Amino acid sequence: MDLKKVTFYVVSILLVALAGLVYADEIKLDVASMAQTLNIVPTKEETVKIVYEALKAGDETVRVQYVGSKKDIEAFAKSSVEEAFLIDDKESTDDFDYMKNKYRGYTAWISGAGMYTIHYKFDYSETKTQTDWVNKRIEQILKELKIENKSEYEKIKKIHDYIIENTSYDLTVKYNSAYEGLKNNVTACQGYANMAYKMFEEAGVNSRIITGIADGEPHAWNIVQIGDVWYNIDCTWDDPIGGGKHSNQYDYFLKSNKDFKSHERDEEYRTEEFQRKYNMTDHSWK
Known part of the structure; x- marks a missing residue:
């Protein structure tokens, strides 16, 4: 300081x-x-960093100091969390999209006057201990798949097939984490998307998790990069319910937006800025 x-x-x-x-x-x-005790942070950047470190560590609570107008404090608290999810440490796959999509939400309350304390309480679908287990398990799986020197397409297909062959969709939507998908072989769309994201990234394939609406319901899927363009991929919808091993489908595998109209992205993934950064292919993979 x-x-x-x-x-x-x-x-x-x-x-x-x-x-x-x-x-x-x-x-x-x-x-x-x-x-150190109060996390006194007079700048927004430092506040975001403290929130980021707490989320990445799986901390359930954190408090930060805020100096400013009381009427702006709610927006400050919310945007600090949102900006924490935008941090992408290339040395880790535990943050960015993975962290955002294992996070269920938070409650916050304010104390003080003039100098306020924001008290956050976070809720997750997966604990830090579980995420550490996921990382070790994925390392084992990628070694078993022997894809280190394969092309981007081959890596994506191998990971897609592994997830489908070893995961069942949870119709109760009780289980929705990558941990439950890998440990218990059952999860919902969020778990499929998180597993795929982390496996793609660890294998050297650029990926994002996309959320939105599909078939009238909230849904999560991925986009992946091959060469200079990005493709849609939905491991959940390619996994027939009750299909089991060797029942792989490729109806939602490496598709252009034109061939992926059943999925409507949330607004944050439809902005001009996002579309410029993630240049989607004009043609589905053949």
């Missing part, structure tokens, strides 16, 4: 003391310790 920040917080505390809200001899001026 730089000197300006230290001065700001010490002065703020002293002003509170002078106002008679606390006794001066109760004030602790160990600013470094205070910052």
Whole structure:
């Protein structure tokens, strides 16, 4: 913490003391310790980083400080979480889309006045311990598939087929994580998409998780990159319910948007910016 920040917080505390809200001899001026304990972060960037680290670690709670207008605090709390999901550490597949899609939501409450504390409580479909198990299991699976020197297409097909042959769709939608898909061989669309995303990325294939509506219901699927263009792929819908091993389908495998009209993306994946960054193919893979 730089000197300006230290001065700001010490002065703020002293002003509170002078106002008679606390006794001066109760004030602790160990600013470094205070910052560590309270996560005092006067900048938005630092707030987002703290939220990101908490989410990646699977922490259930975290609190951050906010200095500003009370009317803006709700938007600040929400956008800090949203921006944390945009961080993509290329050395890890635990953040970005995977982190966003194993996260169920949060509750937040505010305390204080002038300098506020935002208290977050996060809910996940998969714990950090479970994610660590997923990483080890995927490492084993990719070795078994022997795809290290294969083409992007071959890697995608092998992973697609593995997921379909070893996973059953959970009609109760009770299970929806990659962990449950890999550990218990049963999950819903979110679990399929998370498994595929992490396996594609670990195999060296660029991928994203897309959410939206399919057949009138909330749904999740993937896009993958081959060469300079991206393709839609839905392992869930290519896995016939009750089909079991050797019943693979390729109806939703490496498709263009034109051949994927049953799936409607959420707005964030339909923006011009997103479409420029993820240039979709004009033609499905033949």
